[in-house]
Amino acid sequence: MASSKAAPAIDKRRQILDAAVRVFARQGFHSTRVADIADEAGVAYGLVYHYFKSKDEVLNELFSERWSLLLAAIEEADGSEATPRAKLEAVAGFIVDSYRHDPELMKVIIVEVTRAANSFGRTHLSEIRRAYDSIAKIVADGQQAGAFRRDIDPTFASMSFYGAIEQQLSGWIFELIPATDNDFAQAKSLVTATICDGLEPR
Amino acid sequence: MASSKAAPAIDKRRQILDAAVRVFARQGFHSTRVADIADEAGVAYGLVYHYFKSKDEVLNELFSERWSLLLAAIEEADGSEATPRAKLEAVAGFIVDSYRHDPELMKVIIVEVTRAANSFGRTHLSEIRRAYDSIAKIVADGQQAGAFRRDIDPTFASMSFYGAIEQQLSGWIFELIPATDNDFAQAKSLVTATICDGLEPR
DNA sequence: GCAAACCGATTGACTGGTCAGTCAGCCAGC
DNA sequence: GCTGGCTGACTGACCAGTCAATCGGTTTGC
Numbered sequence: 001m002a003s004s005k006a007a008p009a010i011d012k013r014r015q016i017l018d019a020a021v022r023v024f025a026r027q028g029f030h031s032t033r034v035a036d037i038a039d040e041a042g043v044a045y046g047l048v049y050h051y052f053k054s055k056d057e058v059l060n061e062l063f064s065e066r067w068s069l070l071l072a073a074i075e076e077a078d079g080s081e082a083t084p085r086a087k088l089e090a091v092a093g094f095i096v097d098s099y100r101h102d103p104e105l106m107k108v109i110i111v112e113v114t115r116a117a118n119s120f121g122r123t124h125l126s127e128i129r130r131a132y133d134s135i136a137k138i139v140a141d142g143q144q145a146g147a148f149r150r151d152i153d154p155t156f157a158s159m160s161f162y163g164a165i166e167q168q169l170s171g172w173i174f175e176l177i178p179a180t181d182n183d184f185a186q187a188k189s190l191v192t193a194t195i196c197d198g199l200e201p202r
Numbered sequence: 203m204a205s206s207k208a209a210p211a212i213d214k215r216r217q218i219l220d221a222a223v224r225v226f227a228r229q230g231f232h233s234t235r236v237a238d239i240a241d242e243a244g245v246a247y248g249l250v251y252h253y254f255k256s257k258d259e260v261l262n263e264l265f266s267e268r269w270s271l272l273l274a275a276i277e278e279a280d281g282s283e284a285t286p287r288a289k290l291e292a293v294a295g296f297i298v299d300s301y302r303h304d305p306e307l308m309k310v311i312i313v314e315v316t317r318a319a320n321s322f323g324r325t326h327l328s329e330i331r332r333a334y335d336s337i338a339k340i341v342a343d344g345q346q347a348g349a350f351r352r353d354i355d356p357t358f359a360s361m362s363f364y365g366a367i368e369q370q371l372s373g374w375i376f377e378l379i380p381a382t383d384n385d386f387a388q389a390k391s392l393v394t395a396t397i398c399d400g401l402e403p404r
Numbered sequence: 405g406c407a408a409a410c411c412g413a414t415t416g417a418c419t420g421g422t423c424a425g426t427c428a429g430c431c432a433g434c
Numbered sequence: 435g436c437t438g439g440c441t442g443a444c445t446g447a448c449c450a451g452t453c454a455a456t457c458g459g460t461t462t463g464c
Contacts, residue, residue, distance in 0.1 A: 012439080028320030030232055034424065044441040049425065085402070107319070115317035117309070117375055118230030129378055139401070148401045152392060159373050160366035160396050167365025168358070174319055176331055177357055190354060194362050198400030199341070199350045200287070214413080236450065246415040251451065 013051045016041045017065075020058045025104035029059055029112045029120075059120060063113045066105060067127050070094065074134040084142025089192040091135060092165055099169050100184045107173045110166060132158050148196075161195050215253045218243045222260045227306035231261055231314045231322075261322060265315045268307060269329050272296065276336040286344025290363060291394040293337060297367050301374065302386045309375045312368060334360050350398075363397050 019041035023032050034055050038045045052058050077090040099106040113120040114128060121128070136158035142148035148157075168187050171177040221243035225234050236257050240247045254260050279292040301308045315322040316330060323330070338360035344350035350359075370389050373379040 030321070033422090038442095045443090046426085046441055047439080050438095050440070055424070111317075111319045115313075115372075117313045117372065119232070121376065125376060125378075132373075132378065142401070146403075149403045152396060152401060153388075155379055156370070156389070156392055157396060157401055159369045159379065160393065163365040163367070163369025163372075164362035165365070167361045167368070170317075170319065170365075171334075171361050174323065174327060176327075176334065177361065186355075187358070190358055191362065194354060194359060194400070195396065196401045198396070199344070199354060199359055199398045201348075201351045202404065235448090240416095247417095248415055248451095248453085249413080252413070257450070 012041075012043055012047060016043060016048055016051060017058065017062060021062060021102075021105050021108055024059065024062075024108040024112060029108070056120075059108070059112060060123065062105065063109055063120070063124055064127070066098070066109055067124070067131070070098070071127070071130055071134065074131060074138075078134060078138050078141075084138055084145065084147045085192060085196050087138045087142075088135075088161060088195065089188065091138075092161075092191045093188045095165050095169070096184050096188050099172065100181070103172070103179075106169060110169055110173065114166065115170075132162060135161060157195070161191070164195060165191050214243075214245060214249060218245060218250055218253060219260065219264060223264060223304075223307050223310055226261065226264075226310045226314060231310075258322075261310070261314060262325065264307065265311055265322065265326055266329070268300070268311055269326070269333070272300070273329070273332055273336065276333060276340075280336060280340050280343075286340055286347065286349045287394060287398050289340045289344075290337075290397065291390065293340075294363075294367055294393045295390045297371070298386050298390050301371050302383070305374070305381075308371060312371055312375065316368065317372075334364060337364060359397070363393070366397060367393050 016037060020032075020037045023036045023040050027036070032055075034048055035045055037055075037058065038048050041048075048055075048058070052061070073094040074091050077087045077094075080087065080090070082090065113124055115121065132155070136154040139148060139157045139161075140154040143150045143154065165187075168177075168191065172179040172183075177183070218239060222234075222239045225238045225242050229238065234257075236250055237247055239257075239260065240250050243250075250257075250260070254263070275296040276293050279289045279296075282289065282292075284292065315326055317323070334357070338356040341350060341356040341359045341363075345352045345356065367389075370379075370393065374381040374385075379385070
């Protein structure tokens with residue numbers, strides 16, 4: 001082969017993960033056979049089990065890789081000097097950009113984990129919760145600083161904010177609403193505008 | 203037996219549907235065996251196939267029964283003389299009450315259909331979309347009437363509104379947030395307050 | 405009245421097909 | 435010639451859906 005020395009092991013592992021994203025996005029986790037992943041990756045069936053304990057572990061790895069980035073992004077926004085509103089906008093922006101950058105991966109994460117209460121959602125509940133909690137903290141600090149009204153529970157606001165964004169992504173995933181670069185750009189500011197300013201005129 | 207003439211057929215069918223809700227809610231659709239449904243309903247395995255073409259059809263029936271009520275409720279709200287904001291509040295109220303009244307059924311519908319893009323979501327996409335569209339219409343009419351600002355796309359607002367509510371239900375379903383009668387009552391008004399007034403003080 | 409034919413509801417053992425995961429060995433590079 | 439990444443045929447378990455048989459109530463014929 002062309003590549004001679006660099007550990008091919010890591011390449012193959014990555015190859016399998018990337019292939020899994022494509023196949024999971026196309027067929028969904030449940031109707032994906034391990035053979036489909038191996039085929040898509042161009043490796044032998046058994047190699048999947050060389051790198052991963054099970055089919056589940058492939059999905060777990062995909063989720064954890066990405067979710068940790070999201071958690072880091074939220075915490076970075078929270079730690080910044082920006083206004084609470086700008087912090088929320090940064091979070092929304094990160095999520096939208098994640099989708100723009102790799103829609104298939106985000107589709108898999110949302111459809112198979114985040115929204116799958118009975119299967120993988122259970123497994124990753126604590127990681128998912130951490131995201132909600134961090135967003136709630138941004139809101140609570142905003143209330144403390146007088147930037148947000150105090151009669152809305154921060155946890156509640158956090159769920160609404162995250163729910164609104166995820167529903168947008170779902171709309172794109174389901175192809176219920178158009179998903180052009182322009183829509184992505186709009187979504188970032190509109191989510192924040194809706195949640196912070198409200199639908200009623202000021 | 204005590205009951206003599208009334209068709210027991212219909213009872214058994216209902217019995218199977220009700221049992222299916224419980225089992226689906228407990229184990230999820232995918233890890234539910236048809237035998238589990240039959241056992242829970244106290245009927246023979248084969249009877250499930252007497253009343254339903256397949257395991258899928260049981261879930262389809264459960265979804266359609268409930269979703270048609272939701273669509274009717276949204277359209278009734280839309281047709282009323284209330285303010286746009288009150289219409290949204292009525293929709294939120296209906297959904298929250300649905301959960302309060304039968305959390306297991308709502309759990310099944312949300313987890314297995316509404317949020318399952320790759321399986322049943324696909325099948326029922328047009329029914330789901332109809333709900334989003336009806337909510338968008340309420341928003342659009344509100345904009346027309348000057349009650350809502352016009353720089354937020356009605357489809358976008360509809361997704362945010364519905365997403366915020368569904369995320370609340372998900373929080374209850376996942377047991378991430380408390381679900382007392384008081385929380386239900388609060389949620390109804392807070393969703394509308396958040397979406398219509400926004401987080402920032404007026 | 406009564407029995408026989410009838411018929412839909414009900415039963416549950418069985419089958420065919422599907423896959424996740426195993427494992428015995430191959431071979432490329434050192 | 436050894437090591438470990440790599441191969442893919444194989445197996446055991448699982449389960450949706452089938453179907454032949456039974457049950458129990460109703461109708462028909464006399």
